[in-house]
Amino acid sequence: MDEEAITYLLLTCFLALIVVLALPSFGTGIFGLIAMALSLLAIVFIVMLNWADFIIFPMVTSMLGVTFQPARNYKIIKSQDAIVKNVSGLYYATGYVTGNLFPYVFKLESRQEEEDQKMLQAPDTWERAIMNIGFPFKFHVLSSGLDIQNVRDELEGKRSYQEFQLSRAQQGAQANEMAITELRRKISVLQTKIDRISQGEKPIATIMYFETTAVDISEKAAVDRLSAQIKSLQVAFSGMDLQLTKVVGRELYTLFTFNFSLPTQLEELAAYFDRQS
Amino acid sequence: MQIKILVLMAFLGVSAVFIALSAALPGGGVMDVVKLILLAIGLLFDVVAFASRFYTYMLVPAIKQRSNNIVLSDEEPYTISPSADSIMHKDGDTFVATVYVAIPLYRSATEMSDNEKMDFSRQVSRLVGVSRDTVRFTSELYVMNKDAYIQTLKDTINSLENEAVALTNKKGQAKELDRTKGKLSMWHSMLDNIEKAQSLELITYAAISAKGTKEFEAVSIAQQRAREVMSGIGSVFGVTPSVVTGQELLKFIEPEYLIPFSTISEQLSKNIQQVM
Numbered sequence: 208m209d210e211e212a213i214t215y216l217l218l219t220c221f222l223a224l225i226v227v228l229a230l231p232s233f234g235t236g237i238f239g240l241i242a243m244a245l246s247l248l249a250i251v252f253i254v255m256l257n258w259a260d261f262i263i264f265p266m267v268t269s270m271l272g273v274t275f276q277p278a279r280n281y282k283i284i285k286s287q288d289a290i291v292k293n294v295s296g297l298y299y300a301t302g303y304v305t306g307n308l309f310p311y312v313f314k315l316e317s318r319q320e321e322e323d324q325k326m327l328q329a330p331d332t333w334e335r336a337i338m339n340i341g342f343p344f345k346f347h348v349l350s351s352g353l354d355i356q357n358v359r360d361e362l363e364g365k366r367s368y369q370e371f372q373l374s375r376a377q378q379g380a381q382a383n384e385m386a387i388t389e390l391r392r393k394i395s396v397l398q399t400k401i402d403r404i405s406q407g408e409k410p411i412a413t414i415m416y417f418e419t420t421a422v423d424i425s426e427k428a429a430v431d432r433l434s435a436q437i438k439s440l441q442v443a444f445s446g447m448d449l450q451l452t453k454v455v456g457r458e459l460y461t462l463f464t465f466n467f468s469l470p471t472q473l474e475e476l477a478a479y480f481d482r483q484s
Numbered sequence: 485m486q487i488k489i490l491v492l493m494a495f496l497g498v499s500a501v502f503i504a505l506s507a508a509l510p511g512g513g514v515m516d517v518v519k520l521i522l523l524a525i526g527l528l529f530d531v532v533a534f535a536s537r538f539y540t541y542m543l544v545p546a547i548k549q550r551s552n553n554i555v556l557s558d559e560e561p562y563t564i565s566p567s568a569d570s571i572m573h574k575d576g577d578t579f580v581a582t583v584y585v586a587i588p589l590y591r592s593a594t595e596m597s598d599n600e601k602m603d604f605s606r607q608v609s610r611l612v613g614v615s616r617d618t619v620r621f622t623s624e625l626y627v628m629n630k631d632a633y634i635q636t637l638k639d640t641i642n643s644l645e646n647e648a649v650a651l652t653n654k655k656g657q658a659k660e661l662d663r664t665k666g667k668l669s670m671w672h673s674m675l676d677n678i679e680k681a682q683s684l685e686l687i688t689y690a691a692i693s694a695k696g697t698k699e700f701e702a703v704s705i706a707q708q709r710a711r712e713v714m715s716g717i718g719s720v721f722g723v724t725p726s727v728v729t730g731q732e733l734l735k736f737i738e739p740e741y742l743i744p745f746s747t748i749s750e751q752l753s754k755n756i757q758q759v760m
Contacts (some may be wrong), residue, residue: 211730212537215492215533215534215537216534218492218496219496219531219533219534220685220722221552222496222499222500222503222533223527223530225503226503226523226527229507232507232508232521232522233507233520234511234516235511235520238511238516238517238519238520241520242519242520242523245524246523246525246527247525248527249530249531250529252531253530253531253534254537256531256534256538257659260535260538264535264538265537271552272552272555273546274552274554275553275554275555275556275563276553276554276555276556276557276558277556277557278556278557278558278559278560278561279557279558279559279560281561282553283572286652289653292739292740294617295738297745299739299740299743301739323602326601326602326605326606327599327602327605329591329608330596330601330605331601332698333593334592334593334594337625337686340625340684341682341684342580342625343624343625343626343627343684343742343743344624345622345623345624345625345626346622346623346624347614347618347620347621348614348620348621348622349618349619349620350612350615350618350619350620350621351616351617351618351619352615352616352617376618386674399621409576409616411612411613413612416530418740420742420743421735421742422739422743425691435586439488443540457538457541458538460541460556464561465620466580466736466737467561467562467571467580467737468562468572468573468575468578468580468582468693469485469582469618469619469620469691469692469693470594470618470693471617471618471693471694472618473582473697478629
């Protein structure tokens with residue numbers, strides 16, 4: 208959780224907690240209980256929004272029937288999973304699917320031979336997947352270079368902290384083997400990352416996603432066709448060790464804007480994505 | 485960022501006012517219900533204050549418009565720069581220019597040896613890291629617009645038919661006539677095959693953006709960055725990338741350019757036939 212999330216959580220939850228602390232001022236008996244329930248409900252809702260806003264937001268917009276117009280002729284539908292463009296009576300529905308490789312930590316732990324095998328198979332797997340797709344789609348890889356020295360310093364700091372934790376765990380009277388193994392694993396992962404940077408590899412932040420468009424004579428038909436296309440994409444690329452999740456809510460809007468302007472700084476890019484990607 | 489903080493503070497302020505009002509009102513009878521309603525409104529604003537962390541872009545228009553269709557923008561999302569080589573987007577007082585670079589990669593895995601496949605995968609990994617700036621690499625599969633090609637085929641067939649008629653009237657041109665008829669049969673069969681199914685085409689490109697306070701400044705920085713990325717791509721793959729200009733840019737941006745109109749009519753008539 209970043210500083211911004213903590214600030215927002217503290218400020219908003221604090222206000223709701225004041226209600227619980229000053230409960231008699233809001234009513235006694237049953238009214239006091241309702242006031243407490245309301246404030247606890249608000250806290251639960253805030254925490255849920257922090258972790259899963261991409262589930263709650265489309266639920267709210269679907270219930271209220273709220274749609275958005277991000278630009279002229281475009282419309283984000285109430286389920287927040289497609290952007291529809293109306294061109295002379297034809298509806299073009301565009302949807303997005305994240306296509307991120309599984310977290311880096313697993314790659315670093317896997318053996319080199321397995322990695323080589325994956326690299327060898329990648330062109331064939333990609334080509335086979337494309338040949339099975341009979342509709343238009345785009346696969347985007349958004350990359351941004353990181354500051355090598357900062358990344359190295361950060362990794363070394365993390366490694367030192369884990370080493371300190373390890374030495375403490377080993378000194379204890381009842382050393383927990385499970386915890387020690389876990390700490391050693393973390394140190395090994397950090398060390399591998401540091402080694403890769405030392406060997407000249409550039410640290411890069413990437414966001415990968417698919418975009419597909421379906422067309423039909425009504426909005427509903429186009430959105431239905433789009434859903435089928437997204438399912439086909441998920442099936443076709445499942446063999447590529449990709450994490451394929453349908454993008455909904457604010458990230459859909461962000462990815463739509465990327466067609467016209469990309470973020471120019473890493474901080475800007477990171478601010479857009481935190482959950483689904 | 486400043487707007488975000490302002491929105492948060494505004495919602496927190498409204499929430500605090502409602503909660504304070506609820507606490508300050510005297511209790512008893514109907515007033516207890518009023519206090520609860522005020523408290524509920526206050527807490528709702530508290531939740532909205534948190535939601536503003538993610539949804540500032542839509543909260544302000546939603547409150548202003550109070551409609552089910554919230555208009556975030558009623559303007560065209562982009563314009564093409566006067567030099568026709570960049571997409572311009574206006575974000576407040578800032579201009580963002582985006583340049584598209586086509587990467588001519590026409591290699592297929594079927595014609596690669598194991599070593600070449602490995603090299604290709606490594607080249608792709610290197611490609612992603614060619615620049616420290618934010619770059620978006622895209623592989624796009626789109627429906628080929630065959631209208632122009634079909635017209636070319638029809639023109640060729642017409643001219644060959646004219647040639648065949650002229651040769652029939654001439655004596656001693658039997659061999660030439662046979663050759664022309666052979667060509668005609670070949671082009672006819674090609675036309676039949678092309679019209680049968682839709683064809684898809686794969687293209688790879690990179691997009692680079694830059695900001696500027698003036699339009700030309702943004703375009704010039706974006707072009708500079710694009711040149712750096714192009715030289716990186718060239719050194720990785722040994723190909724010559726090019727800046728995409730004019731109408732070609734729309735293929736990367738507009739959904740209707742992904743699927744040409746002629747293909748849609750074909751698709752719709754197929755659907756009608758299936759229903760019947």
